[in-house]
Amino acid sequence: MNRTDALIELDQVTKSFGAFQVLKGISLAVKDGEAVCIIGPSGSGKSTILRCINGLIPINSGSIRVGTHEVHKMKTEKEMRPLRHQVSMVFQQYNLFPHRTALQNVMMAPVQVLGHDRREVEARARRLLAKVRLSEKADAYPGQLSGGQQQRVAIARALAMEPQVILFDEVTAALDPETVKEVLTAIRELVDEGLTCILVTHEMKFAREVADRVCFTDHGRIVESGPPAQIFDAPQDPRTREFLGQVL
Amino acid sequence: MALIATYAGKKRTVQLGIALALVAWVALDATGGGGEGWARVWARLPILLTGNGSGWPLSGGFALNVFLSLCAMAMAALLGTALGFGMLAKNRLVRVPCFFVMNFLRNSPWLVLLFAMLYIIPFNVRLFGVSIAIPAFAKAVIGLALPTAANFAEIIRGAVQSIHSGQWEAARALGYMPMAIYGRIILPQALRRMIPGWMNLYALLMIATSLATVTGIQDVITTLNTLLAMENERVIVYFYITALFLFFAFCYPLALLARRMEQSVKGDSL
Numbered sequence: 001m002n003r004t005d006a007l008i009e010l011d012q013v014t015k016s017f018g019a020f021q022v023l024k025g026i027s028l029a030v031k032d033g034e035a036v037c038i039i040g041p042s043g044s045g046k047s048t049i050l051r052c053i054n055g056l057i058p059i060n061s062g063s064i065r066v067g068t069h070e071v072h073k074m075k076t077e078k079e080m081r082p083l084r085h086q087v088s089m090v091f092q093q094y095n096l097f098p099h100r101t102a103l104q105n106v107m108m109a110p111v112q113v114l115g116h117d118r119r120e121v122e123a124r125a126r127r128l129l130a131k132v133r134l135s136e137k138a139d140a141y142p143g144q145l146s147g148g149q150q151q152r153v154a155i156a157r158a159l160a161m162e163p164q165v166i167l168f169d170e171v172t173a174a175l176d177p178e179t180v181k182e183v184l185t186a187i188r189e190l191v192d193e194g195l196t197c198i199l200v201t202h203e204m205k206f207a208r209e210v211a212d213r214v215c216f217t218d219h220g221r222i223v224e225s226g227p228p229a230q231i232f233d234a235p236q237d238p239r240t241r242e243f244l245g246q247v248l
Numbered sequence: 249m250a251l252i253a254t255y256a257g258k259k260r261t262v263q264l265g266i267a268l269a270l271v272a273w274v275a276l277d278a279t280g281g282g283g284e285g286w287a288r289v290w291a292r293l294p295i296l297l298t299g300n301g302s303g304w305p306l307s308g309g310f311a312l313n314v315f316l317s318l319c320a321m322a323m324a325a326l327l328g329t330a331l332g333f334g335m336l337a338k339n340r341l342v343r344v345p346c347f348f349v350m351n352f353l354r355n356s357p358w359l360v361l362l363f364a365m366l367y368i369i370p371f372n373v374r375l376f377g378v379s380i381a382i383p384a385f386a387k388a389v390i391g392l393a394l395p396t397a398a399n400f401a402e403i404i405r406g407a408v409q410s411i412h413s414g415q416w417e418a419a420r421a422l423g424y425m426p427m428a429i430y431g432r433i434i435l436p437q438a439l440r441r442m443i444p445g446w447m448n449l450y451a452l453l454m455i456a457t458s459l460a461t462v463t464g465i466q467d468v469i470t471t472l473n474t475l476l477a478m479e480n481e482r483v484i485v486y487f488y489i490t491a492l493f494l495f496f497a498f499c500y501p502l503a504l505l506a507r508r509m510e511q512s513v514k515g516d517s518l
Contacts, residue, residue: 056420077425084423095418099436109422112432161422 013062088158148179308466328400353398
């Protein structure tokens, strides 16, 4: 792939927490409209990669570019504001704001951070809640919703920022098997619409279905990456084979 | 569910038992000459409550304790808020001294702090050539506000830090600036957790106002001591029980309310 036309580009990114090196040189390029799944064992640095892309975690060396933003050069939250507008994130633990209703959760940031018109944002928020099939729960507080419903509100909240990219961090890991499906359905629709998505996931079947490309990470490195058919059916690296042998 | 019901039932039975025992004791005691003691207390009750024999205007007594606790709490709220946010500051130069001050004040006996204020704060201050007298009441307010402020600050810090870190992460990911994260996301949630703690603290402060008698203000304890000098030794115990009950009647409802609020906050999700 020609690197310059990539929307997101990571080059030799390293990150340490104290003495522990989590990322040992990650290079990755994601095109506009591409859906990339990152799989791998726990502690291999999957979630850290996502948090580096939107600047939640500063990196030690290497470079990260998202669109025109050079993430590795940004120091303050204020500098990162345009980046956060472009890149949304959905978390494993949903992290909805418990003191606000579902509708308010979706509306808050566009009104308060982006300064969009309230009425326009409310229309957008209701449309997004309808998209994730939660129109009737608009006035419910997060505590009154099931895990799957909360996660769908979180997806609507991320979409309300009108991002170019959404990062999904093990969004189904805290859900029970029945509700996993409703969340995955919502994500699949976004991928089909051509939104750029990077997904860290343990749902191998889902990764195989939606991803344009799958990356396998182990011990802070991307060991192998390629189309899902290649990774799942004919893995080249012995570590990928071992991991897939365990989870499939 | 059944277990909770029996627990609540048992609790109510015990409480009823204590109340009945108290009434029985008072009734039994009244037949043995206790009625006379209560009559003396009743005659002096206006002065204990208001510092004034006729009950009006308010000039001391228990009313002064209430006023003192309110003043000290207001001052503690101001100081404690500053101290609490100081302890949450990113800058070490702010945070470390705040922690030091908080620990020092929180681990000092309240009575010692009161005495310290009594002697550290001068009787007179000369400001621009004008001599201003500092009343004992002001010293009592400051002396009680200092330890209360330290505890107030700890309640703020504890509540803010009890908010799940995912809330910070989510807010940052949505582009909120640190101040906005505090104002719009962290504090609204933390405040719910602070209020019961503050109410408990206020009840403690109210009880501690009885210490302020050492500053010489005419609070309920000073008034009580003055009165007792003129009373028969046998009735002293009735006066002390009355003073005890005054504080109890004021603080117990607060403690109950605080506990109920704690229960309602407990279920908050992440």
